[in-house]
Amino acid sequence: xxxxxxxxxxxxxxxxxxxxxxxxxxxxxxxxxxxxxxxxxxxxxxxxxxxxxxxxxxxxxxxxxxxxxxxxxxxxxxxxxxxxxxxxxxxxxxxxxxxxxxxxxxxxxxxxxxxxxxxxxxxxxxxxxxxxxxxxxxxxxxxxxxxxxxxxxxxxxxxxxxxxxxxxxxxxxxxxxxxxxxxxxxxxxxxxxxxxxxxxxxxxxxxxxxxxxxxxxxxxxxxxxxxxxxxxxxxxxxxxxxxxxxxxxxxxxxxxxxxxxxxxxxxxxxxxxxxxxxxxxxxxxxxxxxxxxxxxxxxxxxxxxxxxxxxxxxxxxxxxxxxxxxxxxxxxxxxxxxxxxxxxxxxxxxxxxxxxxxxxxxxxxxxxxxxxxxxxxxxxxxxxxxxxxxxxxxxxxxxxxxxxxxxxxxxxxxxxxxxxxxxxxxxxxxxxxxxxxxxxxxxxxxxxxxxxxxxxxxxxxxxxxxxxxxxxxxxxxxxxxxxxxxxxxxxxxxxxxxxxxxxxxxxxxxxxxxxxxxxxxxxxxxxxxxxxxxxxxxxxxxxxxxxxxxxxxxxxxxxxxxxxxxxxxxxxxxxxxxxxxxxxxxxxxxxxxxxxxxxx
Numbered sequence: 001x002x003x004x005x006x007x008x009x010x011x012x013x014x015x016x017x018x019x020x021x022x023x024x025x026x027x028x029x030x031x032x033x034x035x036x037x038x039x040x041x042x043x044x045x046x047x048x049x050x051x052x053x054x055x056x057x058x059x060x061x062x063x064x065x066x067x068x069x070x071x072x073x074x075x076x077x078x079x080x081x082x083x084x085x086x087x088x089x090x091x092x093x094x095x096x097x098x099x100x101x102x103x104x105x106x107x108x109x110x111x112x113x114x115x116x117x118x119x120x121x122x123x124x125x126x127x128x129x130x131x132x133x134x135x136x137x138x139x140x141x142x143x144x145x146x147x148x149x150x151x152x153x154x155x156x157x158x159x160x161x162x163x164x165x166x167x168x169x170x171x172x173x174x175x176x177x178x179x180x181x182x183x184x185x186x187x188x189x190x191x192x193x194x195x196x197x198x199x200x201x202x203x204x205x206x207x208x209x210x211x212x213x214x215x216x217x218x219x220x221x222x223x224x225x226x227x228x229x230x231x232x233x234x235x236x237x238x239x240x241x242x243x244x245x246x247x248x249x250x251x252x253x254x255x256x257x258x259x260x261x262x263x264x265x266x267x268x269x270x271x272x273x274x275x276x277x278x279x280x281x282x283x284x285x286x287x288x289x290x291x292x293x294x295x296x297x298x299x300x301x302x303x304x305x306x307x308x309x310x311x312x313x314x315x316x317x318x319x320x321x322x323x324x325x326x327x328x329x330x331x332x333x334x335x336x337x338x339x340x341x342x343x344x345x346x347x348x349x350x351x352x353x354x355x356x357x358x359x360x361x362x363x364x365x366x367x368x369x370x371x372x373x374x375x376x377x378x379x380x381x382x383x384x385x386x387x388x389x390x391x392x393x394x395x396x397x398x399x400x401x402x403x404x405x406x407x408x409x410x411x412x413x414x415x416x417x418x419x420x421x422x423x424x425x426x427x428x429x430x431x432x433x434x435x436x437x438x439x440x441x442x443x444x445x446x447x448x449x450x451x452x453x454x455x456x457x458x459x460x461x462x463x464x465x466x467x468x469x470x471x472x473x474x475x476x477x478x479x480x481x482x483x484x485x486x487x488x489x490x491x492x493x494x495x496x497x498x499x500x501x502x503x504x505x506x507x508x509x510x511x512x513x514x515x516x517x518x519x520x521x522x523x524x525x526x527x528x529x530x531x532x533x534x535x536x537x538x539x540x541x542x543x544x545x546x547x548x549x550x551x552x553x554x555x556x557x558x559x560x561x562x563x564x565x566x567x568x569x570x571x572x573x574x575x576x577x578x579x580x581x582x583x584x585x586x587x588x589x590x591x592x593x594x595x596x597x598x599x600x
Contacts, residue, residue, distance in 0.1 A: 003429045008086040010050040012067055014151040015050065020064065025113040027147045028101060029359070032121035034281055035220065038484055039213050039367075042156035044121065053082045055381060060088070061101055062467065066108070066165075070101055073470030074380040077517065093494075099278045102133045111138035119143030123320070124295075127282035143282055144254045161211035161240045163219045165246070166203075166480060170407040175207045175250045177229060178303070185299035186225065188579035191274035192223040193267065194415060197280045200482045206232065206252060211479065215367045216482045217405055220285070222260045228254050233260045261287040276301075297499050301487050302405040303476065306505035311479050312529060314408035315507065316360065316547055319527075322404055322411040323549030323577065324584045325355040330417070330550075331592035335493045337419065343392045344385035345371040347399060356404045366403035366410050366483040372397045373419070377521030378473055380513065395420030396557070397430075397520045403483055410478050412509055412547050414525035422556050429523050430556035435461040436512035438569050440490075440544070442471065442541045444533050447540045451475040451488040451508070458490070458512045469513045475509045477527055506530045524552060528551060549577045551596035555570035559600060571599045 019027055021072040033044035038056060050055045050062075051069055055078055058071035070091040071079050079090050089275050092098050099107065105115060115134065119127065122143065134141045165171075182205065186194050196202055199218035203209055210219025228251070235257045239247070255263065259507070261284075267273070269290040276298040285293075303408065309317065329352050348371035356362050372382040373390045377399035384390070392398055396419050403412035403470055416430060440458040451474070460475045470489025475484045485497045488506050502508075511525035526548035533543035551574060574597035585593055 004377065008050070008083075008088070011050050011151065013292070015147060016064055017060055018147055018150045019062070019116075020146070021582075022116065022144070022147070023118045024142065024147065026061065026105065026109060026115040028105075028115065028117045029056055029062070030052075030121060030147055031056065032115070032281075033125075034120045034278055035197050035222075036090065036121070036123055036281065036286060036539070037199060037213055037216070037218075038482065039215055041159050041212055043158050044347065046118075047084050048154070049149060051083065052086060052090055053079050053088075055079060056515065058093075060374075061104065063108070068104070068561065070098075076380060077379045089555060091114075102130060105135050105139065106133060109452060112140075113144050114140040116142040116145045116147055118148075118283070119286070120146070120274070120281055122282050123278050124280055124282050124285055125277040127275070130348070133594060144213055146396060150338055157234070158201050158220060159212040160235065160238065161219065163208050163210045163243070165236065166207045166209050166407070170314055170480065171207050171310060172314070173207070175247075175252070178207070178248065178300070179225070181303055182229075182299050186274055189274050189294050189296055191294045193271060193291075194274040194299075195264070195280060196223040196225070196300065198276075199282055200299040200478060200485060201279070201298050201304070202232070204478075205300050205479060206247070208228075208553065210238070215365055215405070217363060217480060220484070221255065224260065224263060228598065230264065231255050232396045233257050233263075234573045260284065262394045263270075264291070266417050267291060293560075297487065302484075302499060304481070305476050305485060305487060305507075306503055307479055307507055307529070312505065313410075314481070315529070318406045318409035318411065319547050319549045320580055320584065321361065321406065322356065322357040322413070323581045324395060324589075325352070325359050325404075326413065326415075327581060327585055327593050328589045329355040330415075330596075331589040333417070334592065337392065337587060345373060345376065345389045345392065346386065348392070348398070349384065349402075352400070352402050359404075359406070360428065361407040363405040363407065363480075366405045366412060370399065370401035370414075372521060375518050377416075378515045378517050380515065380523070380544065390517075391427075392419055397420075397422065397426055399523060400520050401523065401525065405480060407480055410480055410483050411548070412477055412483050412525065412527060413550060415509055415553065416522050416556065417553055418555050424558075426520060427556050427558045428561075429467075431517070431558045432462055432465060432467060433512055433514050433522045433524055433559060433562050434552065434570075435562070435566060437510055437526070438566050440510045440512070441526070441528060441546055442544075442565070442569055443539050444543045445502070445540065447503070447542055449542075451490050451500050451502045452492070452531045454490050454502065457494050459492075461562060462512065462514065465581045467514055469515060471511075473512055474508045474510055474528075477509060479507075502530050502542060503528050505534050508544075510544070529542040546573060546576075549580050551593065554598075554600065562600070567600050574599070584599055 055075040067088040068091045193492040209217040226229040235430040273291040321375040349369040374396040401414040474490030513523035515521040528544035533541040
């Protein structure tokens with residue numbers, strides 16, 4: 001039994017003892033922090049610390065006799081491995097026979113039981129849903145306790161990285177203009193105040209960046225926008241005096257990170273406060289009980305999702321830098337294998353980061369690199385570790401999903417590279433995924449089309465053959481911000497709402513896939529920018545401009561399966577990649593690019 005397994009068992013035992021001591025029958029630990037971030041500072045990684053499962057999504061439910069980890073299909077294989085021997089049951093969220101956490105609690109807890117969640121990390125919309133669901137079963141919801149904190153000795157401190165300014169030429173909007181746009185939206189909603197807790201919204205709003213959350217250039221803060229000033233709640237010492245002075249010019253007042261509650265409580269009773277119920281926590285709102293809440297999406301969500309022409313230009317330039325780094329890496333990788341060198345999944349991660357670090361404007365990876373060889377590639381969010389990783393040798397497919405944070409944009413790309421001679425079955429799967437990718441890339445659709453509707457466009461080439469994949473097809477991407485952002489989501493699981501309509505300027509991933517458990521995984525991902533297409537008697541239309549620049553490996557294609565228009569798209573894409581990247585490459589990387597962009 002591994003030390004990680006023993007630790008998880010001991011931590012569960014300690015948590016259960018604490019629950020019993022304080023009269024609680026159950027505890028739910030989500031993957032969240034007070035800002036509802038996707039990637040968490042170590043201080044808030046309670047679910048990972050307790051269970052040993054380190055995927056980026058999941059909720060852990062603990063009772064006296066049961067512990068279950070709910071996570072989606074991206075993580076089922078990984079979770080099964082990491083939970084082995086801990087006594088924690090993998091609950092395959094989304095599977096038809098698996099109830100969600102609320103339904104499970106309603107079915108298994110008794111009337112009069114008490115269930116605890118840390119209200120500081122539970123979004124308001126979820127709190128409303130849980131209260132209603134538990135009230136119907138006479139189960140009490142306790143939100144003012146954090147049971148994990150009682151048993152987590154040595155809990156990491158909050159991060160202290162400094163905040164810095166995102167400045168021109170890469171910052172293409174002024175702080176004053178951002179604040180004015182949000183205040184105008186507040187007026188339309190009838191709100192005097194607006195509370196923002198999501199870190200990417202705050203970073204965008206104030207043209208600030210930080211390093212408190214791994215991979216995302218954001219910092220821990222809340223913001224309260226009023227009619228006359230904007231209060232930024234951030235830990236003392238994180239903002240230098242010179243920057244504080246520049247913020248003050250735009251009416252931004254610095255307040256201690258912990259002062260939000262008292263400021264909310266001090267607002268005159270009955271005044272209107274705009275909140276996004278999915279992006280502010282119940283614990284944060286405890287102090288706002290005397291205010292009239294107006295619930296709507298944070299206006300900044302849509303503002304930052306629609307990139308302006310200057311940002312789009314920087315994104316295109318950034319894609320050149322990222323593409324050059326990838327060509328240099330892939331040329332090295334193929335040469336290293338041909339020379340018989342030992343190359344592991346860890347080497348792939350290190351070499352890609354090293355290649356990107358040489359490019360101007362590079363800041364950091366935009367997420368943990370996924371380098372999965374053969375069976376490891378079948379886990380969509382696999383991550384190699386020193387304790388468990390594969391050597392790349394023999395025959396098979398290597399899936400590489402990586403990205404970078406640059407001052408001029410955020411990148412996210414997936415490529416599959418053959419090692420040795422791919423089999424007919426692998427070529428077949430690869431070709432189907434490529435056809436799915438091309439189908440979405442070539443789409444033309446009316447302005448106002450819900451992003452979720454486009455998901456079927458990508459899946460149809462797979463559905464025709466009884467094939468599918470468990471993740472979404474596309475997520476929004478920030479501008480030197482979070483690699484995953486909304487409001488648009490090209491996914492079967494996304495609800496088609498007005499604010500998720502695809503609009504010109506939205507940057508979104510195009511990443512269909514296909515996964516053979518225990519064998520291989522295939523995903524082909526580019527970023528696409530929604531652009532104006534044409535206008536006719538049916539109205540205005542949009543299309544996708546593919547902005548990612550890196551060859552799609554043609555050695556895995558069954559060429560006779562591609563239709564003429566599919567061949568034409570791939571040839572045109574490779575000509576674009578060649579023309580944009582060739583002036584920036586020399587030597588082995590240049591030769592590699594020429595070979596990999598030959599016409600079909």
